[in-house]
Amino acid sequence: MKKSYKLTVSALSLVLVAGSLLAGCGKKENTAAPQGGTAADAKKPTYTFRLAETHPPDYPTTLGDKKFAELVKERSGGRIKIDVFPSAQLGEEKAVIEQVQLGAIEFTRVSTGSMAGFNKDYGVFSLPYIFDNEAHMWKFLQGAEGEKLLDSLQASKMKGLSYFEPGAxxxxxxxxxxxxxxxxxxxxxxxxxxxxxxxxxxxxxxxxxxxxxxxxxxxxxxxxxxxxxxxxxxxxxxxxxxxxxxxxxxxxxVPEVLLASKATWDKLSDEDKKIVKQAALDSVQYQRDEWKKYEQDxxxxxxxxxxxxxxxxxxxxxxxxxxxxxxxxxxxxxxxxxxxxxxxx
Incomplete structure (x- = not known):
């Protein structure tokens, strides 16, 4: 009897864990237009996602995350909401990346240095003195090769969206x-x-x-x-x-990178993918400006x-x-x- 009881409890625990992992990435169909949306938006799915961030609420990468979330919400007519969790509330970077691969966490901002263990190409950013200065780095990141590296993350069950300023x-x-x-x-x-x-x-x-x-x-x-x-x-x-x-x-x-889980990305319509990707790109300059101010301070x-x-x-x-x-x-x-x-x- 004791053995049977333990097996039942274990099975129940697995169900609860699985449910908690999927809680953040569920979607629901609208019956009314989201606030700020149109009648057409009412027929489209709504999402509530989580974005994991290691740094404090006022840190430039966190501010960049929030700008990204703000743009996504605005451009989706309120259908796509991304809640930012700063201060490692959802875990340290390595653990979060693993959860993003599983689809348990939908978005994160991490250092490309932490990505090397998940996609070997990202080890290049850890090499010393490969960039002469900030301008040199951004010319590369915003070029074809930088975008190619973002796309390569799909083989690692992630979607690279954009880079953020890392400083030196x-x-x-x-x-x-x-x-x-x-x-x-x-x-x-x-x-x-x-x-x-x-x-x-x-x-x-x-x-x-x-x-x-x-x-x-x-x-x-x-x-x-x-x-x-x-x-x-x-x-x-x-x-x-x-x-x-x-x-x-x-x-x-070592550039910062904004990521989505590939499992989450694949659920989005082409329209929503464009909204999310462009919002990520459009949040970059804001994050860079905030970085400069924070660095000086x-x-x-x-x-x-x-x-x-x-x-x-x-x-x-x-x-x-x-x-x-x-x-x-x-x-x-x-x-x-x-x-x-x-x-x-």
Missing amino acids: RSFYTKKPVTKLEDLKGMKIRVIQNQVNVDIMKALNVNATPMAYGEVFSSLQTGVIDGAENNYPSYYSSKHYEVAKNYLLDQHQR SEAKVKAAGAVITQVADIKPWQEAVKPVIDKYRPEYKAVLDAIDAAKK
């Missing part, structure tokens, strides 16, 4: 650092992919992959000596409180809080140190790297 990643540490040699032997948190581990090895740093949400406590307790990220993340995460030395080497520009605030900011005077030794990493991955990413180089012109 630099090192911050508990101990003072002013040059490359000062990082030797330090335990530095990196995004969980092999390219970042290889970069740290080339710089004589001990790479420590871990989830973003674990970094503050790990810095605080000495599990790691430092991490690397952009100004806004350095500020919003409050990492500057426990790692006051920020060395501006700008070794990576973040820099001012971490300085006011006592963070020591050091600009790398000569970047050539850094570039030379990581050249073997680019050489190692060049055969794998040759076509993309060639396109990135061509975008310099």
Whole structure:
């Protein structure tokens, strides 16, 4: 009897879990036009989707998410509603990506660095110093090769919609650092992919992959000596409180990407796909503008809080140190790297 009871409870649990996973992606037929919609909209399906975001509500990527959701709702006449869940309410990036693949979460914004484990082509963005500056990066992302990379995600059960501004990643540490040699032997948190581990090895740093949400406590307790990220993340995460030395080497520009679950995407009509895709593209400039404002504000605030900011005077030794990493991955990413180089012109 006990064994039978346990089997019944387990079966019931599976049903409840399956129901909860599908709850966010259900659709219903309208019997009346949505608010702001037309009579024609009343005959079209309505949706309520979720968008998972790691960063806080006022962070530029979150603001970009909200602009995207706002445009989708407006252009669908209120039929398609996307609720944004910031601050990792639905999980950290790796776990969320897995849920997006399953269709349990419909949309997310993640770093392309986190995507490398799900689509190997995205590992190219983690390579160091491949973009000269912001303008160079956006020329590539908004070109044919950048769009091709978005489309390639369908093989990984996702639909790439657009890119968001990532800023430039630099090192911050508990101990003072002013040059490359000062990082030797330090335990530095990196995004969980092999390219970042290889970069740290080339710089004589001990790479420590871990989830973003674990970094503050790990810095605080000495599990790691430092991490690397952009100004806004350095500020919003409050990492500057426990790692006051920020060395501006700008070794990576790792784009953010706005994603939809392919399972969700395939349910949409062609009309709705166009609405969602265009809304994603049209939210980009807004997000980029918000990024610039937030970046400037973040820099001012971490300085006011006592963070020591050091600009790398000569970047050539850094570039030379990581050249073997680019050489190692060049055969794998040759076509993309060639396109990135061509975008310099």
